[in-house]
Amino acid sequence: MNRLYTPILALLLIVSLSILSINSPVVLAQEINFDLSYSDPASDVTWVYENGTTEMMSEPKDVNIKWLRSELEPNDGTIKLTIELSSPGVIRTDNVTAYQFNIYTTEGNATHFIVNYSDGTCKLRTNTSATFINESVEYSISGLRLDCFVNQSELGNITYYNIDATAETKEYENETIGWVLKKDFGWEVAGAPGSTPDDELDEEEGGIFDPNSNLCIVGIILAILLTVVIIIIIVAKRRY
Numbered sequence: 001m002n003r004l005y006t007p008i009l010a011l012l013l014i015v016s017l018s019i020l021s022i023n024s025p026v027v028l029a030q031e032i033n034f035d036l037s038y039s040d041p042a043s044d045v046t047w048v049y050e051n052g053t054t055e056m057m058s059e060p061k062d063v064n065i066k067w068l069r070s071e072l073e074p075n076d077g078t079i080k081l082t083i084e085l086s087s088p089g090v091i092r093t094d095n096v097t098a099y100q101f102n103i104y105t106t107e108g109n110a111t112h113f114i115v116n117y118s119d120g121t122c123k124l125r126t127n128t129s130a131t132f133i134n135e136s137v138e139y140s141i142s143g144l145r146l147d148c149f150v151n152q153s154e155l156g157n158i159t160y161y162n163i164d165a166t167a168e169t170k171e172y173e174n175e176t177i178g179w180v181l182k183k184d185f186g187w188e189v190a191g192a193p194g195s196t197p198d199d200e201l202d203e204e205e206g207g208i209f210d211p212n213s214n215l216c217i218v219g220i221i222l223a224i225l226l227t228v229v230i231i232i233i234i235v236a237k238r239r240y
Contacts, residue, residue, distance in 0.1 A: 032161045034072035034079055034152075040065050040086075040186055048181040060182055061089030062097065063167035066144075068186035070163050077152040079103075081115060083165055083186070085144040095119040097169035099146055102127075105158045113155055115148050122148050163187075 045064050047055045058064070067084040081101045085091065091099070098118040105113065115124050115137060122137040138149040152158070164187035172179050 032158060034070055034161055036068075036070040036161075036163060038068045038163075038186060040067070040184075045182055045184045048183065050178045050180075057182075060169070060171070061086055062092050063169050063182055063184045064089060065165060065167055065184045065186035068163065068165045070161075072152070073149075079150045079152055079155075081148045081150065081163065081165075083146045083167060085167070087144060089144055091141045091144065091146045092169060093120055093141070094169075096171075097167075099165070099167045101148060101163055101165050103150070103155060104162045104164075105155050105160060107160045109162075113150075115150060117146060117148060124150060124154060 045057050045059060047057050049055070062085065064086040065083055066086040067082070069080075069082040069084070071080045071082075072078075073080055081103075083091075083099050083101070095118065098116060100117075101115040103113040103115065112127050113124060113133075114127055115122065117123075117139055121135070122139040123132045124134040124137050125132045133154055134150075140147045164185070166183060166185055168181060168183035170179055170181050
């Protein structure tokens with residue numbers, strides 16, 4: 001009878017572990033995707049007045065980000081970063097206007113890279129250093145669109161990838177209002193720079209009894225192998 005109990009107990013153990021895994025999600029890390037496209041769902045330029053108060057406005061168009069894009073050009077390992085403004089508008093090239101991309105290459109976003117364009121110069125540095133990695137990043141401007149081209153090799157070991165952007169300018173309104181800082185943001189989740197809830201992890205629901213789950217296939221294979229091994233051991237013991 002002990003020989004009969006052995007395979008039964010083994011199968012019961014497998015079933016018990018399987019039941020525990022029914023609602024356990026299988027978390028799979030996705031491949032890094034350099035091709036991103038984030039749209040701005042609203043016209044939400046922030047005006048910051050000299051007295052410190054803020055107001056949400058639809059103007060000026062020159063810093064109202066409509067689209068934020070990233071594309072990998074595999075031929076030369078270059079990442080093309082794009083800010084496209086809402087129309088009507090134009091990319092400004094004066095020294096009081098700046099367009100900035102933030103590039104996140106590790107999870108947690110504690111440190112990241114910054115590509116800044118202002119006054120005819122595009123530069124690359126990290127957020128923890130004032131020293132530029134590259135002071136002459138290639139760029140092109142076409143009306144509403146700014147493209148900056150960063151060599152992937154300059155970003156070091158990339159284990160995670162996401163981007164966000166800001167555009168800001170300082171303008172003198174009138175004697176009553178004075179100077180106003182006008183700023184807009186572009187990212188996937190408003191209020192959370194560098195956020196990417198859908199790209200970070202892919203959760204596959206279900207456990208061993210879910211036929212679409214990898215765990216189901218692995219569980220079946222292990223159960224069959226364990227059962228075969230136990231049968232072989234029992235048969236061998238009976239012979240000898």
